[in-house]
Amino acid sequence: MDPTRAKDSTRVTPRVDVYENDKEILLLADLPGVTRESLAIHADGDTLTLEAKRADTLAGSALAQELELRDYSRTFGIPPSIDRERIEAKLEAGVLRLHLPKQAALMPRKIPVRVG
Amino acid sequence: MFGNRSDFDRTLAIMDQLRRRMDRVFDDLDRGVGPEPATGGLPRVNVHDTGNAFVLRADLPGVQEKDLSLTLEQDVLTLSGQRRGDAPEGYAAYRQERAPYRFSRSFAFPAKVDTEKVLAELKDGVLTVTLEKAAEVKPRQISVRVA
Numbered sequence: 389m390d391p392t393r394a395k396d397s398t399r400v401t402p403r404v405d406v407y408e409n410d411k412e413i414l415l416l417a418d419l420p421g422v423t424r425e426s427l428a429i430h431a432d433g434d435t436l437t438l439e440a441k442r443a444d445t446l447a448g449s450a451l452a453q454e455l456e457l458r459d460y461s462r463t464f465g466i467p468p469s470i471d472r473e474r475i476e477a478k479l480e481a482g483v484l485r486l487h488l489p490k491q492a493a494l495m496p497r498k499i500p501v502r503v504g
Numbered sequence: 505m506f507g508n509r510s511d512f513d514r515t516l517a518i519m520d521q522l523r524r525r526m527d528r529v530f531d532d533l534d535r536g537v538g539p540e541p542a543t544g545g546l547p548r549v550n551v552h553d554t555g556n557a558f559v560l561r562a563d564l565p566g567v568q569e570k571d572l573s574l575t576l577e578q579d580v581l582t583l584s585g586q587r588r589g590d591a592p593e594g595y596a597a598y599r600q601e602r603a604p605y606r607f608s609r610s611f612a613f614p615a616k617v618d619t620e621k622v623l624a625e626l627k628d629g630v631l632t633v634t635l636e637k638a639a640e641v642k643p644r645q646i647s648v649r650v651a
Contacts, residue, residue, distance in 0.1 A: 403602045407595035414592060418565040418602055420629035444630060446561060448554035451614070455550045455563055482565035482629015483590070 399461040402438065413470065413488040419460055420482035427479060429486065431472045437463045438484070546607050547583070547631075555643050558613050558635045565629035566590060566602070574624055574633065579617055581633065584608035615641040 407414040419427065419440050426441040440460040469490045476487040547562040562583060564572065572585040589604035591597065613635065621636035 404599060405591070405597065405602050406599040407592055407597055409595045414595060416590065416602060418629070420563040420565040423628055444561070444628075446550060446552040446559055448552040448559065450550065450552055451558070452549060452551040454548035455561065457550070481567070481626075482563070 398458055400456055400458045401462050402440075402460045404462065410490075412490060413466075415464075415484075415486040415488065417462070417484040417486070418482065419479070419484050421457070422460065422479065422482065422484075424479055427477075427484070429475070429477055431466065431470075431475055434465055434468065435463055436466045436488075437461070438486075546605060547609070549609070549611070551611065551613075553614075557637060558615075558617065560611060560631075560633040560635070562631045562633075563629065564626065564631050567626070567629070567631075569626055572626065572631070576617075576619055576622055576635075579615075580610050580612050581635065582608065582610045583631070583633075 403418045405416040407416075417438060419438075421442040421444045422440040423443075426443060428437075428439045430437045430439075438460065442457045442459060445457055466488065470488045471491045474489045476489075478485045478487075547564050549560055549562045551561075552559045560581065564585075564587070567585060567587045571588065572583070575582045575584075584607060586606040587604050590602075591600075616638040617635040618638045623634040625632050
């Protein structure tokens, strides 16, 4: 069975990478066939949902069908430290880069040591 | 020595546990995605016959035009190239399902194609190749005369 097939058979789970540094969580998602207009990102309470439609259907009779041109959907739990107002998304060549910045007050701070 | 752990060791162990728990703050609420399936190979494609042409579509998210090569020899189309890694520097990785890879796949079509009339377009991480059929194999409309 195709592991990208989500439990809901009409949806496909996109592949993601999740990275973190002091300033943000960075999520990269493969969303081939998705345009800016067909992508929706919701940060609702403590969950983040990616939903995207694929509109690139092919005419004619199929000789090979390995791709599932289904809609994408995936939900993540996000920590309260993420500043929901400053989430930024970039979509390029079928790859989404989602920047989830941490709230400034919660960022680790360097404490200067004074020599007395 | 090992059997007699100090309070300090225990504190460190608890901190370690806490840190591991913190690592899981970005939870995947859906089922995770395993490795790409071994069968079929990458990239995965759809091929359609529209009557006048064959249309091949391949998912190539993150693949740059310069890293993609297409050749047509007789009736065999070969796609090859690579998807480069795009891991940002200075970040810790929590989840990595999108691996960089090299690929090469060849496709033979069930009818002769016109090698001069091949169109390839890479858009939104999807490659679409349209191969027009050779004139002699295109479907022809036959008009019926009334005698």
